[in-house]
Amino acid sequence: xxxxxxxxxxxxxxxxxxxxxxxxxxxxxxxxxxxxxxxxxxxxxxxxxxxxxxxxxxxxxxxxxxxxxxxxxxxxxxxxxxxxxxxxxxxxxxxxxxxxxxxxxxxxxxxxxxxxxxxxxxxxxxxxxxxxxxxxxxxxxxxxxxxxxxxxxxxxxxxxxxxxxxxxxxxxxxxxxxxxxxxxxxxxxxxxxxxxxxxxxxxxxxxxxxxxxxxxxxxxxxxxxxxxxxxxxxxxxxxxxxxxxxxxxxxxxxxxxxxxxxxxxxxxxxxxxxxxxxxxxxxxxxxxxxxxxxxxxxxxxxxxxxx
Numbered sequence: 001x002x003x004x005x006x007x008x009x010x011x012x013x014x015x016x017x018x019x020x021x022x023x024x025x026x027x028x029x030x031x032x033x034x035x036x037x038x039x040x041x042x043x044x045x046x047x048x049x050x051x052x053x054x055x056x057x058x059x060x061x062x063x064x065x066x067x068x069x070x071x072x073x074x075x076x077x078x079x080x081x082x083x084x085x086x087x088x089x090x091x092x093x094x095x096x097x098x099x100x101x102x103x104x105x106x107x108x109x110x111x112x113x114x115x116x117x118x119x120x121x122x123x124x125x126x127x128x129x130x131x132x133x134x135x136x137x138x139x140x141x142x143x144x145x146x147x148x149x150x151x152x153x154x155x156x157x158x159x160x161x162x163x164x165x166x167x168x169x170x171x172x173x174x175x176x177x178x179x180x181x182x183x184x185x186x187x188x189x190x191x192x193x194x195x196x197x198x199x200x201x202x203x204x205x206x207x208x209x210x211x212x213x214x215x216x217x218x219x220x221x222x223x224x225x226x227x228x229x230x231x232x233x234x235x236x237x238x239x240x241x242x243x244x245x246x247x248x249x250x251x252x253x254x255x256x257x258x259x260x261x262x263x264x265x266x267x268x269x270x271x272x273x274x275x276x277x278x279x280x281x282x283x284x285x286x287x288x289x290x291x292x293x294x295x296x297x298x299x300x301x302x303x304x305x306x307x
Contacts (some may be wrong), residue, residue: 003090008046009034012084021173032069033074034081036060046085047266050096054078058099068102075101112241119235120228120242130214134227136184136191137211137219140166141244142183143267145251147171152219154210162191170270178268204224230282 013031016022020031040060041053057078061071078096085091103137112120121138125131141151150168158167180188188210196212203216211219224244232242252265266274272287 001044003047005041005044005049006038006047008090009038009081011088012081015084016080023171023173026171029073030077030080034075035082036074037078046102047090049082049085049095049111051099054082054096054099058102063202071102075099082289085184111253112237112246114250114254116235116237117247117250117254118236120231120247121229129198132191133199133211133219134231136187136195137224137227138231138247139184139187140180141247141250143181144168144178145248145255145265145268146178147248148221148224150220150270151244152209152211152224156208156210159210161185161192168270172274174270176267176270213294 009031013027013034016030017027018023036255037057040057041049058075060070061074063192066074076098081094082094086094095180107269121135121142124135124138140154141148144166146154146166146168147170153169154166158169159180160167162265164180166180166181168176170176183213191211191303197214199214200216205216207218209218212221213219221244228242228244228247229239232239248269252269255265255268256262262274
């Protein structure tokens with residue numbers, strides 16, 4: 001392979017995209033972070049990279065004012081590049097070994113209460129084709145915990161109505177099977193039986209997408225995000241509290257509080273690492289704390305109101 005650092009980065013990104021199957025968004029993020037590194041290291045041979053280059057990169061990210069989470073992400077990209085160069089024989093050893101990643105406080109995900117999630121679904125409206133589509137999409141999002149890209153990307157043949165599950169293509173091209181509850185299945189069934197053909201109209205069904213726009217094309221992330229904001233306004237939930245990912249969080253948190261085990265939730269969410277799923281144990285404890293404060297005689301908020 002070519003020995004210049006810029007060429008080495010290009011080779012690594014191609015490897016990540018084609019051989020590792022990383023998502024376009026992940027590859028694009030790696031490309032942005034590594035372009036910073038190339039700008040800093042200059043026009044050197046990839047085989048001459050050493051620990052000093054890594055340390056200078058970390059220092060530059062700090063000076064540029066990047067948050068700890070952004071610095072940690074950039075260091076992940078650099079570590080992957082260096083491991084790739086070691087595997088290709090360009091480097092004899094990884095100069096990033098032993099360097100600690102920046103630590104950031106882990107923010108708890110925003111969540112909705114079950115009542116708020118259900119209010120959004122009820123706000124979808126009448127039995128028009130668009131209303132049936134909207135209700136089906138919200139029921140699937142809340143009932144299966146999909147990412148919004150997975151939801152709008154569902155193919156028509158990704159649903160098995162008889163078995164009651166979805167075949168979902170997740171991050172990195174990994175496929176998983178996600179069960180659907182009766183309510184979500186019924187909502188999708190109503191949409192398929194009474195709305196999808198109406199939305200398709202005379203348009204040829206080239207995309208074979210499960211969920212369609214009013215013009216017969218595949219539903220988009222932007223359209224669905226706008227739909228959620230509109231529904232939030234109707235039911236009086238602040239718009240900043242509502243997003244497709246918030247409903248994914250609601251799915252996981254409500255499952256955990258209903259007694260589901262973390263491993264099952266991890267599989268349904270498509271998390272590669274169980275530690276990612278464990279954040280919902282903190283969310284659940286936060287809800288319990290809020291319940292005590294609101295309703296117990298010695299809870300902070302109710303107790304202070306009596307004094």
